[in-house]
Amino acid sequence: MVLGNSRALWPRFLAWLAADRARLELDHPLNDYVASKVNSALAIAQAAEGFKTLAIDFDHTEPVVDLVGAAVAAGLLWRAPTGLGIHPVFGPWVALRARVVFDAPPPNDGQPAPPCRACDTRCRPALSRLKALSSEAELRQRAAEFIALRVACPLGSEHRYDDDQTQYHYTKDRRLLRSTVERMRIQTP
Numbered sequence: 001m002v003l004g005n006s007r008a009l010w011p012r013f014l015a016w017l018a019a020d021r022a023r024l025e026l027d028h029p030l031n032d033y034v035a036s037k038v039n040s041a042l043a044i045a046q047a048a049e050g051f052k053t054l055a056i057d058f059d060h061t062e063p064v065v066d067l068v069g070a071a072v073a074a075g076l077l078w079r080a081p082t083g084l085g086i087h088p089v090f091g092p093w094v095a096l097r098a099r100v101v102f103d104a105p106p107p108n109d110g111q112p113a114p115p116c117r118a119c120d121t122r123c124r125p126a127l128s129r130l131k132a133l134s135s136e137a138e139l140r141q142r143a144a145e146f147i148a149l150r151v152a153c154p155l156g157s158e159h160r161y162d163d164d165q166t167q168y169h170y171t172k173d174r175r176l177l178r179s180t181v182e183r184m185r186i187q188t189p
């Protein structure tokens with residue numbers, strides 16, 4: 001099973017932070033949030049269904065797993081000309097978080113129809129402007145170029161992340177979380 005999030009994650013994550021502001025001081029609050037939610041969901045599912053979880057690989061743990069490749073193999077996403085994983089409903093507005101291996105047979109759902117049809121003139125120009133990255137720090141500096149790849153795609157545009165979520169996914173800048181949670185506190189006396 002491959003797990004990811006849409007923009008639905010963001011308000012829940014902010015509420016989790018606001019419930020205990022010490023979480024804003026964690027090195028990687030979103031990683032901790034995802035791990036806690038995935039682990040508790042798996043514990044509930046295991047108790048209800050009786051299967052065992054053999055392995056969990058998160059997007060933030062080493063060694064790095066090709067989650068897009070796993071999601072394509074699982075029939076969750078389609079690989080776009082840009083290399084992004086494209087969901088039939090959410091388009092590029094998904095973030096993959098974990099791969100879970102169970103001691104159970106996979107469902108036989110078949111592969112989804114490719115969502116990338118004859119529209120690659122939309123995303124290829126953004127791709128052609130992109131130079132290779134040399135480090136994760138560079139990804140943070142050049143986030144706008146990678147965000148442009150997603151914005152170019154018309155599929156799932158109604159599921160686009162808001163600006164704060166988009167920026168945080170690329171920059172992991174905790175100052176953005178602090179200011180957003182502070183705004184929530186002011187708006188909810």
Ligand code: SF4
Nearest residue numbers: 080116119120123153
């Ligand atoms: S613009 Fe078209 S080809 Fe490119 S990722 Fe989106 S759906 Fe696929």
